[in-house]
Amino acid sequence: MENFDLVVRGQIVLEDEVVYGEIGVQNGKIHAIEKETNLLQGTKVLDFGKSYVFPGIIDVHVHCFSNPNEGFIPTSSSAAAGGVTTFLDMPYDLPNPVNNVEQFESKVKQLEEEAIVDICLWGTISKTGGTDQIAKLAEAGAVAFKMSTFETDAYRFPRIPDPEIMRAMEMIRETGLVAAFHSENDEIIVDLIDQYKKENKVYPRAHMETRPPVTETSAVLKLLEFAYWTGVKLHIVHVSHPRTIDLINLFKKQGVQVTSETCYPYLLLDINDLEKHGPRAKNNPPLRNPEDVGGLWRRLQNGDIELISSDHAPWGLEHKEKGNDNIFLSASGMPGLEIIAPLIFDSGVAKGKLTPLEFAKLMAQHPAEVFQIPGKGKIAVDYDADFTVIDPEKSWIVDETKFRSYSKLSPFDGCKVQGKVVQTIVRGTTVYDGNEVIVKPGFGNFVPGKAYHQALVGRA
Template identity: 60%
Template sequence: MKYELVVRGKLILEDEEVIGEVGINKGIIVRVCKTQNVLEYDLLQDYDESYVFPGLIDAHVHVNSNPEEGFVSTSSAAAVGGVTTYVDMPYDFPDPITNVERFQQKVEKAENESLVDVGLWATITKTGGTDQIKPLAESGAIAFKFSTLESDPYRFPRIPDDEILKAMELIRETGLRLAFHAENDEIIKGLITNFESSNKVSPRAHMESRPPVSESSAVIKLLEFAYWTNVKLHIVHVSHPRTLDLINSFKNDGVNVTAETCYPYLLLNVSALEEYGSKAKNNPPLREPNAVHGLWNQLLNHKIDLITSDHVAWGRKHKKLEENNIFRSAPGLSGLEIMVPLLFEHLVLKGNVSPIRFAKLMSQNPAEVFSIHGKGKIAEGYDADFTVIDPNKTWTIEEEKLHTNAKLTPFHGTEVKGKVIGTIVRGNVAYNGEEILAEPGLGKIVKGSANKESISK
């Protein structure tokens, strides 16, 4: 049998790594060989002994929080960064994704513009929006995202507890997962008010106004809610090991809860906030070095399910770099383009994380946590998505060359060992290590497991 495409390299399979090759037809993996020079092909992509991972997935991206960004620039960054599928958050500006009409409009826009595959989160209005949960699930939402912190009462509201409990019951019935931005609104807003009134507005004040208890206290409430409702719970951007202690305790009690951290919480600490100011501001904030050490211990002990970027494109006008008040700048870092190589270097090349575990954290686990069909493994019947990394190539992060419209990162000037040299989406080479080959529209929408079309098959 001749295959349309064969990919060769050091294949990272579910439980082993082999020098092998993969036969692909119509964008699907048809055969996996644990040796080479076996398969016939029309086209060959030979990556020698570079690592060929299953296509990596970023489950936490904010494309339209900044309307100046959009799917083209975000997915371009994803392609260059080795991300073959990203899942976009629902807090779009000016209107969040709280009903089917907006969801379907976003689906159409994403399919016309994205260079790599994309799934969509959904949310609800602050009150009275739970009637949209089932329709949004059936329309293809990957999961739902709420917040216990209010950034904006319309676009990013704090959902009241009674609405949370009602929503949990309804989301449980869909089989989808409910994620939370979990920070204690009252603690944080009270501290910020006190800090600003006393002119305590330096970069470090951002961390001090969001102490670890502001995260852990919000999380423990949600864990208890999930205990009583049996909803599948997910806690995003965990920044402190105490939070993971609580999560894993409730896992032992039978709660179906998963957790992610983000690349900055593993690679930076509060000193970066002090050095770079608002360029390193995110919510929750960067923590003390001992907390970062604790997160690493949790990661190495398999207490973290996945790692994401929490990518958001805030440029200079939003970050207000020249102002001397950290509370006036927008929170969030870009990361789609740099997360994978940075983590590969620090986890695989410098840390004690095997390439197989790396693939689970960055591909298989996100696919399984969010039931993303056909993604997450190099296996027969799966989509032919691959992320190829040359462990010997060294390069330097230059923020002005990033594909996102936000040309800012605290990692500017960082030399990185390990470079993405191939991003393949359903058998199509989207990025070859030097240039983007994909065109807008190559990306397809990945639908959630409660989608009516999926159920009917």
């Protein structure tokens, strides 16, 4: 009988069924799956009993460097503690966004020295004149391209003009990668915020009132039409309103290759939480009305939303408390890597809204499929031995002071959660043992995008 490096036992969540079985791991890869136990021998055996062994969770929407106080070590430590085995880091870094190949290669080097878990990197383009970098970034290993129709910062996080979007979409289509967008209507939002400030309407709810649903849906509609004519693979990030999903479904029927994600706050919080918590619950797009949250859940359960992400944005108190008396002065976004998996397990699986199989697809399989990440997202032979182990019987309390992120503030602080991450395994190695992160920075790998592999084949 073959002796494996590692045997993992528990409630194994496969693509189409949950079995009480075991997995044989050799050299960081899955080599055998048995639907019974005590059939495989291992140098090391981890028996998780009734705990679920999920495919390693993938978070596609993370901002390590929007706040330079954060970076790869705190973020990837948070990921490990939250059961996230791979994440995709956004390109809107301070001081310089990742819109050229030199910046990208420098970031890869830092990643390889500092990562705790595996990481893919997004690329972006400058406001104008940057499309010449698309092919180079794709070949260097960018997993996808992120752009915005809303301007946070003209240099770091610009609004890309329509002609440039069209050019970028055509070029990204040629790489085979995904063009993803922060989709909000800049003109309407800026006008409304100016109006509200003049009238001194700066209470928390004003953040939603100046970003009504039409600011999301109108921006998405334009991008869907652009994708129809260019043939690019389009991905809409952080969907906050169910009508956005309805528009996406209309265009799917017309043959547009489009996918979407929502984020855990849009499923678990609503406008009342923004009023209660103020800047802690401020994100872009904003939290919506309770009926909109219900609409997102229904579409999620119908299979109309491909995946859930965190949009991890690690702002400190100094960036948030500016908005205590004027919501417009606060930074937008909240941390999420350490809590997204257990919170979605709690609200979905534990409460009967999602099956374990649906949870695995939303949190692992679909992220890997949408972003074409080879060897990840499923428990299958020859895939990476990435596992997120959640004990459904353990409950715990969210304590923001213990976050590994620089950002130690969350509207979920004090919430009781049913389901605890008891182990995180990356390529057959335990990176989090249920209490501590136990690998050193540099263990995590850079995971290049699909075009990188194609470029290698072309050069061979």
